[in-house]
Amino acid sequence: MSQQTETFLSSVERMFDQAADLVGVSDGLRHKIKVANSTYTVRFGVRLRNRLYTFTGYRSVHSEHREPVKGGIRYSPHADQDEVEALAALMTYKCALVEAPFGGSKGALVIDPNEWEEHELERITRRFTQELAKRSLISPAQNVPAPDMGTGEREMAWMADEYKRLYPSDLNSWGCVTGKPVSKGGIRGRVEATGRGIQYALQEAFRHPTDIEFAGLSGTLAGKRIVVQGLGNVGFHASHFLSQEDDSIIVGVLERDGAVFDERGIDVQALQRHIVETGGVTGYSGYVEDSERVLTADCDIFIPAAMEGVITKDNANDIKAKIIIEAANGPITFTANEMLRDRGCLIIPDLYANAGGVTVSYFEWVKNIGHIRFGRMQRRQHESQTLKMVDAIEEMVGAKFPEKHLAKIIEGPTELDLVRSGLDDVMREGYQVISAKWHSDDRIPDLRTAAMMIALERIQDSYKSLGI
Numbered sequence: 001m002s003q004q005t006e007t008f009l010s011s012v013e014r015m016f017d018q019a020a021d022l023v024g025v026s027d028g029l030r031h032k033i034k035v036a037n038s039t040y041t042v043r044f045g046v047r048l049r050n051r052l053y054t055f056t057g058y059r060s061v062h063s064e065h066r067e068p069v070k071g072g073i074r075y076s077p078h079a080d081q082d083e084v085e086a087l088a089a090l091m092t093y094k095c096a097l098v099e100a101p102f103g104g105s106k107g108a109l110v111i112d113p114n115e116w117e118e119h120e121l122e123r124i125t126r127r128f129t130q131e132l133a134k135r136s137l138i139s140p141a142q143n144v145p146a147p148d149m150g151t152g153e154r155e156m157a158w159m160a161d162e163y164k165r166l167y168p169s170d171l172n173s174w175g176c177v178t179g180k181p182v183s184k185g186g187i188r189g190r191v192e193a194t195g196r197g198i199q200y201a202l203q204e205a206f207r208h209p210t211d212i213e214f215a216g217l218s219g220t221l222a223g224k225r226i227v228v229q230g231l232g233n234v235g236f237h238a239s240h241f242l243s244q245e246d247d248s249i250i251v252g253v254l255e256r257d258g259a260v261f262d263e264r265g266i267d268v269q270a271l272q273r274h275i276v277e278t279g280g281v282t283g284y285s286g287y288v289e290d291s292e293r294v295l296t297a298d299c300d301i302f303i304p305a306a307m308e309g310v311i312t313k314d315n316a317n318d319i320k321a322k323i324i325i326e327a328a329n330g331p332i333t334f335t336a337n338e339m340l341r342d343r344g345c346l347i348i349p350d351l352y353a354n355a356g357g358v359t360v361s362y363f364e365w366v367k368n369i370g371h372i373r374f375g376r377m378q379r380r381q382h383e384s385q386t387l388k389m390v391d392a393i394e395e396m397v398g399a400k401f402p403e404k405h406l407a408k409i410i411e412g413p414t415e416l417d418l419v420r421s422g423l424d425d426v427m428r429e430g431y432q433v434i435s436a437k438w439h440s441d442d443r444i445p446d447l448r449t450a451a452m453m454i455a456l457e458r459i460q461d462s463y464k465s466l467g468i
């Protein structure tokens with residue numbers, strides 16, 4: 001297949017076909033699962049700067065075998081229908097893999113957010129929300145968007161507020177989107193969830209020495225040299241946690257306007273401040289204009305966290321990273337995936353690796369429809385039970401419980417503790433099942449195929465039980 005035709009969507013479909021062959025999905029069902037159920041295109045006008053501007057938006061629903069369907073909304077000037085459909089399909093497989101009870105969906109608005117003032121973006125976002133609401137493409141019961149590239153808490157708060165205005169009597173209206181600020185029905189730990197999930201995924205991979213040896217590595221994450229592409233929400237949090245908590249060294253960061261390289265390690269917080277202040281990485285110490293040099297630099301782990309189609313058959317042979325963890329969706333094309341795998345690169349695939357976002361979105365949606373913060377009922381009960389236990393231990397051993405441990409153990413878990421615990425559990429278990437599947441059969445070439453197979457087996461079961 002030539003590079004021209006190896007689009008994001010065709011890559012996802014080829015990965016799907018490879019897994020479907022191994023699972024043995026019947027032709028009819030295979031086609032039903034593979035294609036998007038529907039994709040809605042809307043063109044709406046907003047009067048701004050004394051003239052009318054027309055914007056194009058998409059919301060694709062890939063599979064409704066479970067509802068609501070779930071998936072982010074991105075703001076990007078390059079978004080198109082194919083991209084949105086590929087992303088929606090990945091959401092279906094991702095949710096099935098990590099057992100989030102949703103079908104897959106994805107949306108986009110064709111816009112460069114940097115070209116608009118905040119108050120203008122708010123009007124555009126509210127109009128887009130009205131268009132989506134008209135067709136139940138935003139609804140706590142049917143379709144629940146979340147942040148993605150170019151969107152964040154701010155846009156989700158506008159969307160939730162607009163939905164509440166349209167449906168004031170909907171008791172569950174906060175659950176119409178996830179990734180909201182905590183003050184607007186969000187959950188603690190959602191902003192950093194995808195980056196945190198990348199950290200947990202890598203920690204679990206390093207608990208599987210056979211997998212790490214496949215990539216020619218050993219030991220722990222400490223001292224491993226990492227290159228990150230995109231210091232946005234996902235890339236920043238992943239690299240911040242890995243450098244601060246696992247002692248990995250961030251040697252390279254690629255951004256839109258070039259890259260930064262420093263063998264001694266980059267302070268990603270300082271670099272992020274520089275990006276916010278100046279609009280890019282240009283001028284930062286270690287700046288390299290030609291990003292390709294940093295993309296192909298010698299390192300242990302590469303974290304693509306910007307966009308799709310970054311590693312293709314044209315540059316796959318130049319990539320030196322031993323492990324690639326796909327924080328972004330679709331950063332490696334189908335052919336590049338085969339080339340990298342064949343030379344012993346361990347690829348931790350997007351449908352598992354970046355599932356931290358949808359996992360914590362799931363917790364947020366449950367919090368919204370449950371109308372109660374996690375941990376609220378149990379904390380004081382945990383405290384009184386633990387104090388009783390401490391009293392009993394002191395009585396038995398005839399000594400005081402060490403003060404330095406007491407405060408920590410009597411405090412019950414906060415919402416953030418519970419979110420982190422749930423996320424860590426999902427990421428650990430997710431890696432364990434895909435690694436076990438990969439090693440269970442010589443015909444399964446990699447973690448990606450294994451992950452896709454598990455997702456497909458679950459979706460197939462769900463369709464069969466529906467009688468379709």
Ligand code: NAD
Nearest residue numbers: 148149150194230231232233234255256306328329354357
């Ligand atoms: P973001 O907009 O916060 O960050 C993207 C970053 O990539 C920005 O810093 C941007 O400047 C940079 N970038 C853009 N084009 C680039 C280029 N050509 N070269 C280098 N850097 C470039 O977006 P995000 O939310 O962090 O999402 C990043 C990726 O992660 C996307 O593929 C998205 O689909 C995926 N993802 C995000 C989430 C989430 O919770 N936000 C969840 C799952 C997957």
